Amino acid sequence: MLKHAVLFPFFLVIGVLALLHAIWQGSFGWLAFVCCAGVGITAWGAFDIRLGYFTETFYRKKHLSSKLVALTFDDGPTAHTAQILELLQQHGAKATFFCVGKQLLVYPEVLKEIVHQGHTVGNHTFSHSRSFGFLNETQVKEEIGRTDEVIRNLLGRSPKFFRPPFGVTNPSVAKAVKYTKHQVIGWSNRSLDTITFDEGKIFERVCRKLTPGDIILFHDTSPRTVDVLRRLLPYLQKEGYTCVSVDVLLNLYPYDT
Ligand SMILES: [Zn+2]
Structure with a gap:
């Protein structure tokens, strides 16, 4: 490439x-x-984060014979995250939550519950700025560093996985993650759950593209995603898929200690 x-x-x-x-x-x-x-x-x-054009990115596990997929949830924690955790627990599924620092300040206990239930946490910047793509290297480092600090204060360790907002990478992001030593995690299956209002269409979109090794992008920011999961998790079980966290799928260690 x-x-x-x-x-x-x-x-x-x-x-x-x-x-x-x-x-x-x-x-x-x-x-x-x-x-x-x-x-x-x-x-x-x-x-297109899958290209790894500016920096190395992990967006799926290639050449996987077993039916493993990684569900990922961005932009939380929010008031909807607890429902998602409950559903994941009911179906024995593990997932990865790419958390926003300012949300962690509002829902610190949810972060602890995420980890307590065996899920993985990644960094999704502190403010999730709409102008993330225009931030310079120093600003990107600050966005990553502030969220790492919030997570370290709550968990005693920092995440090594980073997902840039909107999947945007550029020279500033590349230099920042090289400095902070974060691994950039993308996705191979995008639910479009923030812009599609019909749960059925979101479910069908994910299932249509589903292949072993997929990293699936969701957001724990709306009841819509909760409804999709109510249908998707039993479907994945029926089809013989196991939902694992990104670190298990990619065989990478997700924290600094
Ligand atoms: Zn996001």
Whole structure:
């Protein structure tokens, strides 16, 4: 797979050649094409976390013969997380919660319950800013560091898994996670549960794309997701799937100690 570290110098050289050609010939067609291709590939790399374009990302377990999947829940904890924990417990399923620091300050006991029930916790920034993609390296480090600190204060250890809000990666995120030594976790099966209002459609979307080794993206932020899980967890059991946490699926250690 092509990476930013390789493609950026390539486009820089091609861009300079296209600029010289444009000045020499008085034709800007090639220059426009190179600029559009560069911007397009960079945007694709920034928004598709599966590409690992800017930094190494884990988004599924490949070549898996056993029927394991990892359910992940972003943006919590919230008032809905307890219901999700109850459902997971009823079905013997383990999951991973990518928590937002400011939410942890509101629901600290939920975090403890998540871990108590054998689930895994990851870092999903402190404020989950809508402008996360525009933060500089220092700001990204602060977002990660503040949430690590909240979790360390509550659990006595910090997570090593980081999921960037909206799945956005860029040079600032790449430099920050290299510094903080977090592993970036993406997804291979996206439920779109925050923008789809029909529970049936969310369920069908997840099931249609389901394959062993999937990391499935949900959000513990609405009763809709709880309703989908009520249907999905028995379905996964019937189909012979086991729900494990991301660290078990990927065989990685999720904390710093
Ligand atoms: Zn999020």
